[in-house]
Amino acid sequence: MSSTQILQPLRLQSLPKTMIGPLLITGLLMAAHLSFGILDTWSKLFTAIGATVLTEQVLHRFMTGSWRNLSSSYVSGISAGILVRSPLFWPFALTGAISIASKYVFRYRGSHIWNPTNFGIVVMLILASDHMAVLSIQWGNNMWAMAVIWLVGLFTIYKVNRFHICATYILAFLAFAFLRSGVTGELFLAEIAPLTGPMYQLFVLFMITDPKTTLPTKRGQIVVAVLIAFTEMIFRFFEAVYAPFYGLFIVGPISIFVWHWLQDRKNTVS
Amino acid sequence: MDVPFWKKLTAALLFVGLLFVPYLIRLSESANLDAETAANRESSMERYGFYLENRADELGIRFTHQRSDLDPQLDHIEAQIASVGASVSITDVNMDGREDIYLTSSAIGTPNALFVQQPDGQFTESASSFGLADVNTAELGVSMGAIWGDMDNDGDEDLFLYRWGTPTVYENMGDESFFRMVANNGLPRHVNANTALWTDVNRDGILDLFLGGYYHEDVNLFHVTSTRLMPDSYEYATNGGLNYLFLGRGDGTFEDVSKEFGIQVDRRWTLASTAADLNNDGYPDLILANDYGVDQIFINEEGRQFRESGEEMGIGFAPKSGMSASVADLYGTGEYSIYISNISEPGVLMQGNNLWVATGKREEVPSYQNIAGSVGVERGEWGYGGLLTDLNNDGYPDLYLANGYISDEPGTDYWYDYAKVVGGHKEIIIDAKNWPAMNGRTFSGYQRNKIWLNSGSGKFREVGAAVGGTEITDSRAVAMIDLHKDGSQDLVVANQHQPVLVYHNHQEPDRKWIGFRLEGSQSNRSAIGAEVLIHWDQRVSRQTVHGGNAFSSQSQRALLFGLQDTKTVERAEIRWPSGVVQILNEPETGTYHTVLEPSSLNGSRLLDVSRPSDGATTSNESYSPDAIKTSILPTPSNL
Numbered sequence: 001m002s003s004t005q006i007l008q009p010l011r012l013q014s015l016p017k018t019m020i021g022p023l024l025i026t027g028l029l030m031a032a033h034l035s036f037g038i039l040d041t042w043s044k045l046f047t048a049i050g051a052t053v054l055t056e057q058v059l060h061r062f063m064t065g066s067w068r069n070l071s072s073s074y075v076s077g078i079s080a081g082i083l084v085r086s087p088l089f090w091p092f093a094l095t096g097a098i099s100i101a102s103k104y105v106f107r108y109r110g111s112h113i114w115n116p117t118n119f120g121i122v123v124m125l126i127l128a129s130d131h132m133a134v135l136s137i138q139w140g141n142n143m144w145a146m147a148v149i150w151l152v153g154l155f156t157i158y159k160v161n162r163f164h165i166c167a168t169y170i171l172a173f174l175a176f177a178f179l180r181s182g183v184t185g186e187l188f189l190a191e192i193a194p195l196t197g198p199m200y201q202l203f204v205l206f207m208i209t210d211p212k213t214t215l216p217t218k219r220g221q222i223v224v225a226v227l228i229a230f231t232e233m234i235f236r237f238f239e240a241v242y243a244p245f246y247g248l249f250i251v252g253p254i255s256i257f258v259w260h261w262l263q264d265r266k267n268t269v270s
Numbered sequence: 271m272d273v274p275f276w277k278k279l280t281a282a283l284l285f286v287g288l289l290f291v292p293y294l295i296r297l298s299e300s301a302n303l304d305a306e307t308a309a310n311r312e313s314s315m316e317r318y319g320f321y322l323e324n325r326a327d328e329l330g331i332r333f334t335h336q337r338s339d340l341d342p343q344l345d346h347i348e349a350q351i352a353s354v355g356a357s358v359s360i361t362d363v364n365m366d367g368r369e370d371i372y373l374t375s376s377a378i379g380t381p382n383a384l385f386v387q388q389p390d391g392q393f394t395e396s397a398s399s400f401g402l403a404d405v406n407t408a409e410l411g412v413s414m415g416a417i418w419g420d421m422d423n424d425g426d427e428d429l430f431l432y433r434w435g436t437p438t439v440y441e442n443m444g445d446e447s448f449f450r451m452v453a454n455n456g457l458p459r460h461v462n463a464n465t466a467l468w469t470d471v472n473r474d475g476i477l478d479l480f481l482g483g484y485y486h487e488d489v490n491l492f493h494v495t496s497t498r499l500m501p502d503s504y505e506y507a508t509n510g511g512l513n514y515l516f517l518g519r520g521d522g523t524f525e526d527v528s529k530e531f532g533i534q535v536d537r538r539w540t541l542a543s544t545a546a547d548l549n550n551d552g553y554p555d556l557i558l559a560n561d562y563g564v565d566q567i568f569i570n571e572e573g574r575q576f577r578e579s580g581e582e583m584g585i586g587f588a589p590k591s592g593m594s595a596s597v598a599d600l601y602g603t604g605e606y607s608i609y610i611s612n613i614s615e616p617g618v619l620m621q622g623n624n625l626w627v628a629t630g631k632r633e634e635v636p637s638y639q640n641i642a643g644s645v646g647v648e649r650g651e652w653g654y655g656g657l658l659t660d661l662n663n664d665g666y667p668d669l670y671l672a673n674g675y676i677s678d679e680p681g682t683d684y685w686y687d688y689a690k691v692v693g694g695h696k697e698i699i700i701d702a703k704n705w706p707a708m709n710g711r712t713f714s715g716y717q718r719n720k721i722w723l724n725s726g727s728g729k730f731r732e733v734g735a736a737v738g739g740t741e742i743t744d745s746r747a748v749a750m751i752d753l754h755k756d757g758s759q760d761l762v763v764a765n766q767h768q769p770v771l772v773y774h775n776h777q778e779p780d781r782k783w784i785g786f787r788l789e790g791s792q793s794n795r796s797a798i799g800a801e802v803l804i805h806w807d808q809r810v811s812r813q814t815v816h817g818g819n820a821f822s823s824q825s826q827r828a829l830l831f832g833l834q835d836t837k838t839v840e841r842a843e844i845r846w847p848s849g850v851v852q853i854l855n856e857p858e859t860g861t862y863h864t865v866l867e868p869s870s871l872n873g874s875r876l877l878d879v880s881r882p883s884d885g886a887t888t889s890n891e892s893y894s895p896d897a898i899k900t901s902i903l904p905t906p907s908n909l
Contacts, residue, residue: 036506037564037587040622041640059281063273087614087622087648090295098288105278105285128292129617136618136693137504189704190687193694239686241618 022074024152025206029078031148032198038082038135044092048084049077051096059104073100079117082202084124086132094128095120106253109260113253115210122249125242134242135199149198153205162209168222169204170195172229180236203244213252215259224255314737315778318723319662322739322761322773329753329772330393331385336377337767338412338434341494346707349676350684351491352376354464354541355434356746356764357415357822361427363400364446369751369826371762372397372429373770374413378406378492382413391754401448402429402440408492411435411460415747415822419468419477420795422520427796430479432463434491437481441522456524461487462511468798468817469545469554471531472573473847476520477794477817480533480556482540483511497703501539502696505589507562509700510539515576532576538563542655542821546597546606546814547801548583548628549635552849554799559592559610559821565624569635584629584638590621594821598658598667600627600724602809608638611653611671611821615714618685622648623656623671646730647671647722652714655748655821659759661737663781663832665811666724670761672745672821676708677715684713716742719763739773747823752830755862757783759830764822782833784842785862788815792848793867800867801845802829804857807836828862 029045032038039045056073060066080095099120103112106119124132157163177191184191194200208214208228215221232247240246314321326332338352355376363370368387375382381403385393397403406412411433418427426442437457440448462485468477485491486509489499501507515533516524528534533556542559549555553570560566564586568576580586590612597606605628612621625642642648650656652675658667676684687706691699698704718740722730734740739761747764758775765771784804788797798817803810813829833839842854846867857863 037589040588059284063277063281086620087643089643090291094288094291098285101281101285101288104281123289124292125617127289128295130296131292131616131620133616133618133620136689186687186706187704189698190691190694190706193691193698193704196695196698197693199693239683241686241689 022071022078024156025075025078028149028152029082032082038198040085040087044084044086044089045078045081047089048081048092048096049074051093052077052080052100055097055100059101063104076100076116076120079202079206080120083117083121083135083199084132085135088131091124091128091132095124095132098123108253108256111212113213113256115207115213115248115252118207118245118248118252121242122245125245134245135202136194136241137197149201149205153201157205157209160209160211162211162214162221164218165209165214165221165225166204168225169208169229172226173232176229176233180233183237200244203248208248213256215255217259220255220259224251227251227255311738311776314733315776318733318737319664319778319781320758321737321776322661322721323776324739324741324771325774326770326772329391330395331371331762331770331772333373333375333383333385333395334769335373335764335767336375336380338376338491339378340491343494343497344491344702346709347702347705349678349708349710350713351702353676353744353766354746354822355412355414356766356768356770357413358747358749358762358764358770359416359418359824360749360751360762360826361418361429361824363418363427363442365426365444369753369828371749371751371772372402372416372418373764374416374431374822375406376412376414376434378408378412380406382406382416387753396446400446401450405431405438406433409436410438411492414464415466415818417466417468417818417824418796419798419817421468421477421518422522423476423790423795425795428522430466430468432461432466432481434462434485435460437461437463437466439522451522455522456516456519456526457481458487458514458526460490461514462489462491464541465543465558465822466818467543467545468796469556470794470799470847471515471554471570471576472517473553473793473799473849474573475790475793475848476518477796477798478518479514479516479524480543480545480818481514481516482543482558483513484539484541484561485511486537487511498701500700500702500705501562502700504562504692504699505591507539508537510537510560510562512537513540513558530575532578533568535578538566541592542594542610544595544597544816544819545799547799548597548606549631552845552847554847557595557597557608557610559595561591561593562589563592564589565592565595565610567635579635582637583635585624585626590624593654594656594672596656596658596820597814599810599812600625600658600667601726601728602665602811604803604810604812605636606812609642609647609656609658609669611650611656613652613714614650615652615685618689623650623653624648645728646732650720651717654746655823657748657750657761657820657823657825659750659761659825660830660832661721661759661775662723663757663759663777663783664724664726664834665807665809665832665836666726668724669720669722669730670739670748671720671722672748672763673719674717674742674744675714676712676766677742677744678708678712679710680712680716682711684708684711688713715744717744718742719745741771743768743771747821749820749823750825750830752785752826752828755785757781757785757830757832757860759832780835782836782859783831784833784839784857784859785828785830786842786844787828787862787864788844788846789864789866790846790848791867791869792850793846796827797846797867798827799847802831803843803845804831804839805841805843806833806839833859 052073060068099116181188232243235243335356371385384397429440439451464484465482538560545554556568558566567580594611608626626638628636655672721734743765758777761773844852
């Protein structure tokens, strides 16, 4: 997730803009870990961060001849450190490296097309699911830490004018959960249960709102949020545990291609 | 970025290289696995020193566990709620010097089984005649496990049966019959217990009882009044059953000291327990493996109370699904390591098992570090009993891990629905009616047990495919038994809703060993909690007599040490729970030594017993207290 870019518009003049994202996600991590111990070990987190920072610096230097600010790769490293669950170290490193490398390989009109962490997670689930999993459980019942995450996240999202993306996705998820419940006969509560977990909180607050990989118009963003939820529903019918990641993975780049195609056509016509 | 094509191509190639990493790792792993699978019995014994062969039928041990039939409101997820109860415990029920096997069943009306070993090595099912068969009743509940210990120090082994129901003591009357102790014995009326152990927490010579609750004790799973009985979180649950500590009075009655001793500090879902003296102060500490949360270590403060120290010791912080707890001196250092199995399901939940080794001391308690990943014992599957025992008698305990949750309709999978619910808020996960129906689906089933060999140099190697002993079963409890008293560490594996397996351990004949049968006098007669440290080959190996271990199991009380090809043991040091330390110089190898705890002599605590020249150290014979030659007073830290 490139929350650095999301968080930059915050008017926290006392801090350099590039520091806001890393500080906020570090705060979230600390709140969750100190209250619930969400990390198996610190060393795995540091492995992920080390991999993202190293990959970013090497590739950026190689491609552009300059060093890259560390904030984006640091945030991606923390994201991988939180989301990846494995008793081994290398999945943390590889997820981080693939996430960052994807930014330099898959580009369209000067920008990357996948949220890096979403890409890394999905690729790892496809290639290495026998060695890793993704965070999918509750962090705990003490709600204050969750409240901090929601409040900080929503505040940030509100400040960068992306609250509508989260709201749309949540409403769409609820609607499709109702539909799934009707089709499968499962209880509605069971269908919406994942939304109350930390995986979705991270996904909703940070991943689908990544400005680098979302459309520039509000209307487009709302449509894409609904499409992500719809695609996720399809995956859920096939019992994919990590359906939201797959949904974003597919809908994200397609929406960018389609939006550019529509813009080109509009410009041609005009 | 205006980047030259060759640079883009280079980045793309690097990216493709990254994508190949999992493939290369898998290739490397499968290459090793193929080599292991290709081995046969002869080459396995030559290469690894042992081979396991299931001989349950030949030995006359035929028994199939039956799972519980719960309240109809739980029918849709009954297979996972009633997923435990297959247990095994080893005892010498009739004191004839031969090990016997007790197995539990968990459906009302189905019998438990007691296989009594005959002189010819065959076993005869005798639970009915001993009065230990028809113990799963609507009135008392169903068996979850059994542990044996001489609670009244009368020379025979009594039975404590823990249930989803009424925990019950059966007194061994010494005439091949048992008397069920009921009412006013100090035990609670109803506990949904999945673990228990005998231990002497205050070292008064009388066995005490630890009992671990899983489901809340107010829940009757056969007649539920509310379906809000599931854990309120998958890794941070706070609504499990209470744990209990009962001080024994020596007459089959007990005093509940759970609160005074600091045992009932929370409501975790305790699934397994074991006891060992982790901080070397002479008192047994408690190690609890908790499902849906962090594990716990209760440090015994001189038999007066316990202090929960898991987090302080580095163990009780990251929550997982603790399924089994066992300890062993893995590296010949005289220090215990702790193995706790957890759950790993590729792509869904990768907790990894924990191997905690002591790395130092912090404020009077040892600090631990999880090295399971670096030594290679982290990746199990849906783990249950993890037994640390020296399968190839090379002097280093190996690891046998029971795996497999629910093997039902092949090709089906419940994981998606499970993951959906356990990620939810407590108001959703806590109510069984919110859980999707299993509908006969398999849930982490059809898994093989794992066997890791300890190299002694810090690494473990998985050899299950080569050495046998890993049938596809829903295994739960594993216990060690030396079937033929020949020093081979045979195994009994109790499987859920499936037949029991008894693995004969074919040993490489040159492997040496030594065994000790201990009998307390000042200490409890079963010698539970006693430790033996043997000094050999410039190292020390340490074991303790357990009153319950791993998951729902109790191995034979006689301690067995592998010595590889070493023919002599310099000395054996026996630390009795009473505080007496007894030294056996140059005990003979290749036999069991029956050792009676000597009486205290003039306040001396350390007793040096030289090996009698008349061969009194042969199996089933005893050291006589007359053989005590010297006495030395130790400092308390020696104890």
